Amino acid sequence: MCEEARPRRSRVLVVGATGRLGGNLVSASLSAGHPTFALVRPHHLAVPESAPIRSLTDAGATLIKGSLDDYPSLVEAVRQMDVVICAVPTKKALEQKPLIRAIKEAGCVKRFIPAEFGLDPTKVQICGMDHGFYGKKIEIRRLIESEGIPHTYICCNLFMRYLLPSLVQPGLDAPPRDEVKIFGDGNTRGVFVKEADVAKFTICTIEDPRTLNKTLYLRPSGNVYSMNELVDLWEKKINKFLKKIHITEEQLLKNIQDAPLPLKMDLIFIYSTFIKGDQTYFEIDSRIEGTQLYPHVNYTTLNEYLDTLA
């Protein structure tokens, strides 16, 4: 059981704090005034002057040595917390099982946010091509629910840093300036959210009773674009028309089959977003998503993000 009387602000543990989303979660939690703790693997603590460690300590986070592979370290860390947020990569999703066991054993965590932060794994359509990517997230959801752990799932759609820097052109590291591939008819809309904003919305949920045992969907109105709209916006920014190469659904499916990893996963996300996508399911209220629930949160629009690339 918890060792001490609960402080006024929730104490937040971020697992995966040295990662890209994890670092943003730590910053957002500290900005919101929460005592914030970063579970850091021993190899980092051996180099206390390294950039990831300096940025956590300079921001004001308290480091806790631990790992998902070290169960006693998890129990000890979790026993001091009100909130646990996990931001390990999807390939490690199932490694959250000991963390869930530790949360159950500690018995004091009021909210657990597992490593999801993408499309809704129960709704996405990928025709079984994803090598278990979403199946692992669903397995973790079912374990959380069967253990009765208070939780919130964050479904934020695509991070801006993923696919958007190339204008959804896998293999490029900058947006195209001559020709552009359009997948399908180009009219299905996808949603992009900056990681720092995902983190801010995530922190808003942790003490909010409206999000208890619910999924928070992020679909900011300024960030919902089809490929046609995206290309149109980009052409205006660079003041040039691009040659359009249309890739049909059949061709994309064939490309997915033939592509090596990690390109295959990029194409699968394009297929599930820009061909099969429909990110219009909201749970807390049939109409409400994150920006409506937390209208005070400023977020980066896609238009602003593309300005940084032009």
Ligand SMILES: NC(=O)c1ccc[n+]([C@@H]2O[C@H](COP(=O)([O-])OP(=O)(O)OC[C@H]3O[C@@H](n4cnc5c(N)ncnc54)[C@H](OP(=O)(O)O)[C@@H]3O)[C@@H](O)[C@H]2O)c1
């Ligand atoms: N929606 C999107 O477009 C999108 C794109 C990418 C990721 N995501 C999601 O964002 C989340 C985080 O991804 P990310 O790209 O930010 O991850 P990342 O940068 O790869 O960071 C992973 C973090 O997990 C830690 N970690 C790995 N194994 C661990 C273990 N056994 N015990 C404790 N910590 C461990 C790493 O620690 P070390 O520093 O010690 O290795 C690191 O801090 C995931 O849920 C992922 O699905 C979404």
